[in-house]
Amino acid sequence: MEKIIDKESFFEIIAKRRSIRVFSNDPVPKADLERILAAATFAPSGTNSQPWHFVVVKTESIRKKMAAAVEAKMDEILTWPETADKVRRINAYRRSFTFFGDAPVVIAVLGKDHQTIVRKTIESHGVVQSRNRPSSAHLSVAAAIQNLLLFASVLGYGTCWMTGPLIAAQEIEEILGVEEPWYLSSVVPLGRPAEHPVIRSRKGLDKVVTWMP
């Protein structure tokens, strides 16, 4: 087989990617974003449906508006009676849900549902799956996001896959003009890293792999 990239380097790219939550203000050239987004689109997807769309936000006022919507939702949640005894614990999430507003680029990743004729038939037949399984579309969008993160890190950019901001998904969709059938799936801030966190530990293979005899 043709050797495209050294396998140890590729493993290193995967293993050394870290979530970055502090970014420099260096601008991100459009050509780099185009390559990163192209990498995302080479992800596999159910029946090659490619159920993703990427809204690239560079304008500071829009980024800040998105983050402010998450802040406001946090504040709202903290007025609910059931949060009265959890204020400190909930507030601990505030920064990790809102820091994306300070990144030079924010990519709002949208998804849309996609069902094969087989799946539609199964559901119309009344077969209800007993467990909450992710849809093929969700998994496809996730694969695109992982491609995006990895190729961004190859180009020296930091990213963080974020679903925390989805507490204000509706408000962010309104800010960005997202319309059905699209929905906000994740938020990915991107920029040159201004922090260099150490690799977070992972469970060993003995904990996550079952080798069938």
Ligand SMILES: Cc1cc2nc3c(=O)[nH]c(=O)nc-3n(C[C@H](O)[C@H](O)[C@H](O)COP(=O)(O)O)c2cc1C
């Ligand atoms: C689906 C998903 C959602 C995440 N949401 C957030 C988030 O809202 N805020 C945040 O700071 N990190 C978020 N993360 C990043 C994780 O905290 C991070 O990937 C994990 O701690 C492992 O660290 P690493 O990415 O540096 O290896 C998310 C990651 C994934 C995969």
